[in-house]
Amino acid sequence: MNLELSEEQTAVRRLARDFVDREIAPNVVEWDRAEEVDRALVKKLGEVGFLGLTIDEEYGGSGGDHLAYCLVTEELGRGDSSVRGIVSVSLGLVAKTIAARGSEEQRRRWLPGLTAGELVGCFGLTEPGTGSDAGNLSTRAVRDGGDYVVNGTKMFITNGTWADVVLLFARSTDAPGHKGVSAFLVPTDTPGLTRRTIHGKLGLRGQATAELVLEDVRVPASAMLGEEGKGFSVAMAALAKGRMSVAAGCVGLARAALDAAVRYAGEREQFGKSIAHHQLVQELISDIAVDVDAARLLTWRVADLIDRGQPFAVESSKAKLFASEAAVRAANNALQVFGGYGYIDEYPAGKLLRDARVMTLYEGTSQIQKLLIGRALTGVSAF
Ligand code: FAD
Numbered sequence: 001m002n003l004e005l006s007e008e009q010t011a012v013r014r015l016a017r018d019f020v021d022r023e024i025a026p027n028v029v030e031w032d033r034a035e036e037v038d039r040a041l042v043k044k045l046g047e048v049g050f051l052g053l054t055i056d057e058e059y060g061g062s063g064g065d066h067l068a069y070c071l072v073t074e075e076l077g078r079g080d081s082s083v084r085g086i087v088s089v090s091l092g093l094v095a096k097t098i099a100a101r102g103s104e105e106q107r108r109r110w111l112p113g114l115t116a117g118e119l120v121g122c123f124g125l126t127e128p129g130t131g132s133d134a135g136n137l138s139t140r141a142v143r144d145g146g147d148y149v150v151n152g153t154k155m156f157i158t159n160g161t162w163a164d165v166v167l168l169f170a171r172s173t174d175a176p177g178h179k180g181v182s183a184f185l186v187p188t189d190t191p192g193l194t195r196r197t198i199h200g201k202l203g204l205r206g207q208a209t210a211e212l213v214l215e216d217v218r219v220p221a222s223a224m225l226g227e228e229g230k231g232f233s234v235a236m237a238a239l240a241k242g243r244m245s246v247a248a249g250c251v252g253l254a255r256a257a258l259d260a261a262v263r264y265a266g267e268r269e270q271f272g273k274s275i276a277h278h279q280l281v282q283e284l285i286s287d288i289a290v291d292v293d294a295a296r297l298l299t300w301r302v303a304d305l306i307d308r309g310q311p312f313a314v315e316s317s318k319a320k321l322f323a324s325e326a327a328v329r330a331a332n333n334a335l336q337v338f339g340g341y342g343y344i345d346e347y348p349a350g351k352l353l354r355d356a357r358v359m360t361l362y363e364g365t366s367q368i369q370k371l372l373i374g375r376a377l378t379g380v381s382a383f
Contacts, residue, residue: 001304005071012064013071019048020079028080032351035199037082037206039162042090045083046117050076051091055099059111066303070248074296077252078259081355082206084249089158090114092245094121094167097238098185101226106185110165122163122188124154124212125235131155132368133383134169135232139214141170141182148172148184148224150192150217156362160210161195163188167238168214169231172224183231184223192217203354240313242363243320244302250323250359251296253352254330258288260348261337268339275337284337288330295323314376321369324359331356 005013023044031037045051053069055061076084095114098106113119130136139152150170157166165187172182186193196211226234262285265276275281298319305312331353335342342349360366375381 001301003300005067008064009068009071012068013075015048016050016072016075019044019050020075024076024079024083028348028351029345031080031082031206032345033205035201035205036208037080037086041083042086042120042162043117045087046115050087051095051117052115053091055091055095055111055115059099059107060113060115061099061111062115066244066306067300070244070299070303073245073248074252074255074299077249078256079252080206081249081253081359082204084252085158085204085207086120086162088242088245088249089123090121090163093123093238093242094165096241097167097183097234098225100237101183101234102185103222103225105222106225110185113164119164120159120162122157122159122166122210122212123238124157124166124168126155126157128153128155128211132365134235135181137169137171137181139168139170141172141184141219143173143221144218147218147220150184150186150214150219152214154212154214156198157210157212158204158362159208160212161197161208166193166212167225169235172228172231180229181231181235182228183225183234184219185225186214186217186219186223190217190219201358203351203356203358205354236313239363240316241306243316243369244299244306244312246359246363247295247299247302247316247319247323250320250327250356251292251299253327253356253359254288254292254295254323256348257327257330257334257352258285258292260352261285261288261334264338264341264347281337284333288333291326291330295319295326298322314373317364317369317372320359320363321366321373324356325366327356327359328353 049062050072052061053064098110125134127137141148141150168184168186171180192215194213198209268275302312302316302319335349338347338349341347371382
């Protein structure tokens with residue numbers, strides 16, 4: 001793979017860097033404390049094209065390849081993982097799935113608004129009783145004439161209270177396909193759908209994470225995305241690409257940890273010299289730097305495979321596994337460089353560590369990524 005960026009990729013990265021420094025960095029501490037990112041930011045993300053990357057212009061997208069998408073995602077992750085996650089879900093899991101698997105009518109209905117940042121999407125797979133074992137979900141969609149009537153509860157849904165549409169996975173009646181799960185595009189103002197914000201998160205506090213309760217929610221059959229009973233493969237395909245996006249965000253988070261640690265090591269003096277002079281501090285910093293580079297290379301490989309139309313799911317699991325664990329290590333090492341100051345939120349390391357921690361949990365925990373990689377290598381499913 002060619003590691004040199006094209007002019008277009010370099011330009012989009014510069015655009016993302018400037019955007020993050022101007023619109024995100026100055027507000028990060030305030031949003032984290034208030035437990036809410038300023039929602040006006042979503043429209044701004046749409047205006048610069050970051051919510052339409054890889055989507056055709058015909059549907060309001062801004063085009064670009066998956067490497068460009070990773071470059072932007074890395075910058076957003078450097079700025080604020082809450083913002084990065086809003087984009088990874090609304091564009092990465094929802095809009096990209098509609099573009100890839102939706103009907104022409106669904107594309108025309110949802111994509112222009114999602115790519116412009118006028119609408120927000122969320123991805124409703126996890127339930128209170130099923131997380132890693134997502135295929136075992138129990139939300140039901142029962143056919144009733146030309147409609148489906150949906151009942152169930154979805155848990156930990158990123159963008160949940162902000163979203164205008166939920167890409168919802170439910171077990172539909174008499175579905176002939178794999179495990180009988182179908183995907184639906186459900187407007188969140190549909191009667192019977194209620195949402196509750198989940199407060200008290202360790203990190204990603206700026207994000208609107210919610211529980212969605214569906215009580216006799218009636219959706220037309222035309223809201224089904226893809227074929228009946230094939231919804232689990234829709235979810236898995238979305239997550240395979242989504243893991244690359246999480247990995248790119250982790251690279252950005254680790255880079256933020258590196259920048260902060262290097263800066264602080266040059267400023268802070270102990271034993272009569274800046275702590276950058278102490279070899280064990282340099283070890284902490286160099287460990288972060290190696291993690292950043294290794295995670296980025298794994299992530300770019302996934303983008304390259306996608307852009308060349310090659311299989312990428314296992315490589316995406318490897319990138320997500322490594323990058324998420326690396327992000328936790330990087331933030332933890334940065335916190336160590338900051339000493340006691342790392343423990344208070346006037347300095348960035350603590351928030352980076354809180355935000356990093358969830359990356360090893362969502363879109364498949366580290367254990368689940370290992371099982372996916374192990375299955376591909378051995379041919380044996382250990383699920
Ligand atoms: P469990 O599945 O109960 O796992 C608990 C532990 O058991 C973990 O360590 C796990 O690795 C381990 N484990 C489970 N099965 C195995 C096995 N077979 N072998 C070895 N170990 C195993 N979901 C969505 O659908 N949409 C979202 O937008 C979304 N956003 C999220 C945002 C946040 C902030 C959080 C915290 C979660 C979000 N999730 C979302 C849910 C997330 O994907 C799940 O939390 C995750 O898949 C793990 O499921 P669980 O929490 O039920 O843990």
